[in-house]
Amino acid sequence: MNLSESKEIRDFSEEILTTDEEKSSILKELREMVFTNFEETNEKTMYGGIMFSNQRDENRGGVFAYKNHVSFEFT
Numbered sequence: 001m002n003l004s005e006s007k008e009i010r011d012f013s014e015e016i017l018t019t020d021e022e023k024s025s026i027l028k029e030l031r032e033m034v035f036t037n038f039e040e041t042n043e044k045t046m047y048g049g050i051m052f053s054n055q056r057d058e059n060r061g062g063v064f065a066y067k068n069h070v071s072f073e074f075t
Contacts, residue, residue, distance in 0.1 A: 012045045016065050023065045030063045030072055049073075 017024040027050070034041055034052055041060075042053045049064030061074040 006044070008045050009043060009050060012050065020065065023070050026070045027063050027065060030070075 013024065013027065016027060031043070031050065034043075038052075038054075038060075040055050042055070042057070043050050044053070045051070047062065047064070049062045051062040052060045054060060059075045061072065064071050064073065
């Protein structure tokens with residue numbers, strides 16, 4: 001597994017952690033699931049969440065933290 005080391009992703013993750021530890025934990029677990037099963041995945045912040053794409057930069061979906069829930073959305 002090779003989670004992104006980008007500052008953009010780290011900053012986003014830290015912001016969620018400071019506002020809601022439970023949502024932060026869920027987002028972390030979902031990201032780990034993606035990278036465990038699809039090692040050649042890229043991620044970037046987009047649309048207020050973290051978007052995943054393949055090596056051809058085709059969006060595949062993303063994870064988003066909302067006021068009352070976390071969603072894993074597919075493109």
